Amino acid sequence: MRQTAPSATSSAHRTSRDRIAVVGYGYWGSKHVRVLSSIPGVDVTIVDGQTDRLAEAAAHYPAARLATRPEDVLGQVDALVVATPPGSHAAIALRALEAGRHVLVEKPLATSVEDAELLVKTADRRDVRLMVGHTFEYNAAVWKLRELVRSGALGRILYVDTARLSLGRYQSDVNVIWDLAPHDISIVSYVLDEMPSCATVWAHSHVSRQRADVAYLRLDFPRSQARAYVHVSWLTPNKVRQVTVVGEKKMAVYDDMSDNERIRVYDIGVDVQDIDTATGAHTLPVSYRTGDIVSPYIPFQEPLLLQDRHFVDCIRTGRRPDTPGERGLEVVRVLAATDQLTGVAGEDVVAGADVSTDVAGKPSVPLRPTADGRLAPA
Numbered sequence: 001m002r003q004t005a006p007s008a009t010s011s012a013h014r015t016s017r018d019r020i021a022v023v024g025y026g027y028w029g030s031k032h033v034r035v036l037s038s039i040p041g042v043d044v045t046i047v048d049g050q051t052d053r054l055a056e057a058a059a060h061y062p063a064a065r066l067a068t069r070p071e072d073v074l075g076q077v078d079a080l081v082v083a084t085p086p087g088s089h090a091a092i093a094l095r096a097l098e099a100g101r102h103v104l105v106e107k108p109l110a111t112s113v114e115d116a117e118l119l120v121k122t123a124d125r126r127d128v129r130l131m132v133g134h135t136f137e138y139n140a141a142v143w144k145l146r147e148l149v150r151s152g153a154l155g156r157i158l159y160v161d162t163a164r165l166s167l168g169r170y171q172s173d174v175n176v177i178w179d180l181a182p183h184d185i186s187i188v189s190y191v192l193d194e195m196p197s198c199a200t201v202w203a204h205s206h207v208s209r210q211r212a213d214v215a216y217l218r219l220d221f222p223r224s225q226a227r228a229y230v231h232v233s234w235l236t237p238n239k240v241r242q243v244t245v246v247g248e249k250k251m252a253v254y255d256d257m258s259d260n261e262r263i264r265v266y267d268i269g270v271d272v273q274d275i276d277t278a279t280g281a282h283t284l285p286v287s288y289r290t291g292d293i294v295s296p297y298i299p300f301q302e303p304l305l306l307q308d309r310h311f312v313d314c315i316r317t318g319r320r321p322d323t324p325g326e327r328g329l330e331v332v333r334v335l336a337a338t339d340q341l342t343g344v345a346g347e348d349v350v351a352g353a354d355v356s357t358d359v360a361g362k363p364s365v366p367l368r369p370t371a372d373g374r375l376a377p378a
Contacts, residue, residue: 018315021045023070023092025053027169027359028106028133029083035308036081037061042312045073074133075097079129080314082106082310090115097122097130104311107182108335109328111174116332120325129314131321132328134186138306141262142297145245145254146191148265154247160188160228165236173210177203177338180232185331186323187243188228189218195330197222201338208233217338262298267291309352335336 018041022032025048036044041176045065047059054066067073070080079102079305090110093103109132110116123130136142148154162184171179189195196219201296203212217230241256251266271287307323314321 001256017043018077018079018312019043019045020081020312020315021047021067021073022078022081022083023047023071024082024084024258025050025057026083030057030080031304032083032308033057033061033064035302035305035358036312037064038305039309039312045077047073074101077116079104079311081305081311083133085173086111087180090119090160092124093119093130094222097126098130099272100126100128102129102131102311102315104131104133104308105325105326105328107135107186107331108132108178109175109325109332111178111332113329113333113336116325116329120329123325127377129311129318129321130325130328131311131314132323132331133307134182134190134323134327134331135307136183136187137190137323139256139303141254141256142187143192144263144298145187145243145252146193147264148252149191149245149247150193153195153250153265154245154252155249155357156194156247157226158246158248159226160191160246162188162228163231163240163242164232165231165238165240165241167237168234170207170213170234171211175203175205175215176232176234177201177212177215178335179234180238181215181217181230181338182331182335184228184230184232184243185219185334186327189221191245192221192226192228192244194221194222194223196220196228196334199334201335203338215338219334223356240310256301256329263296265294265296267293277372 020036020042022029022036022044025033025046029048032109033044033046036042039040043065044061045067046061047067047070048054048057049068054068058066063314065073074096080092080096082089082103082105084092089105089108090112093105097102103123105119110119112377119130149157151185164180164184198220201215203215205212207213213234215232219228219230221228239257243254244328245252249269251268253264253266254261255264268290269288271289272285310322313319
């Protein structure tokens with residue numbers, strides 16, 4: 001990966017310790033504070049506009065500095081972790097990047113393609129690190145799943161099925177797709193090593209008319225010729241976090257809720273039979289094979305700890321993050337495409353890194369760069 005030296009701007013503000021502000025002390029922000037506080041050489045500042053949250057933070061982390069606004073600490077820190085509601089990600093991150101600070105933004109990077117592009121361009125212009133919190137790309141079980149796919153152990157991948165379901169945690173500024181699907185888009189594209197080129201979506205709001213709370217996505221991956229089916233829900237009684245990869249040779253299931261068998265590999269499948277007789281044409285032309293079920297050992301380390309350690313390392317060395325802003329932008333493009341489709345469920349839209357959708361909410365044609373660098377219909 002590309003590596004650059006730390007920027008002159010950030011170096012001018014560096015001390016012997018790394019000073020990181022966590023903006024937002026909610027569900028994810030509190031986890032970041034816990035993890036960062038455990039990393040040697042890191043001083044944590046907690047920023048939240050709610051006084052009750054700051055009081056709770058002070059009780060748990062008496063050594064941390066407290067503030068109510070990000071702008072009050074920008075001149076006193078080297079980096080920010082943005083863990084606020086998604087709608088505020090872009091504004092907070094942009095202000096920090098313009099000030100020459102490194103930034104880690106929780107998923108999604110932004111709530112529009114335009115904002116995500118601006119963050120990526122600003123980080124490049126200011127020569128600071130921009131990283132997105134795709135935590136599952138730091139998960140050892142996901143690494144193992146990727147290894148199984150890349151090694152060919154599963155054979156040609158036929159499809160991937162994911163389920164991310166639970167009851168509650170309704171969000172005020174995004175629907176269930178923007179809240180939960182970034183994880184699965186990140187996992188599947190990481191495992192297959194490519195971004196989807198086409199998305200189809202069905203989404204519906206069962207409790208409120210404002211935000212869809214149950215959704216199904218179909219993502220098409222052109223190089224592998226595989227499809228992924230993503231199911232997300234805020235309205236399911238049981239918490240489910242599962243990814244199934246179906247190959248021609250074997251199948252693998254990643255269950256994040258399992259304590260000791262997060263990955264299971266099934267030597268099981270279906271073989272298509274040749275039909276060479278009139279009698280055979282009236283029977284099911286497949287045969288089934290079954291074999292062992294193997295659960296490989298996976299040494300577990302908390303993914304958020306690995307992610308935040310990596311962010312600190314990028315601050316210290318100038319290394320390019322493994323999940324850079326560009327990676328977050330790719331996922332935002334897919335999420336934005338689903339927004340265009342929620343009113344026309346069942347139609348396809350191109351949603352890869354080099355394509356877009358129109359503002360009228362209709363499927364667009366693929367876009368390709370022209371000689372002068374602009375995008376035009378292919």
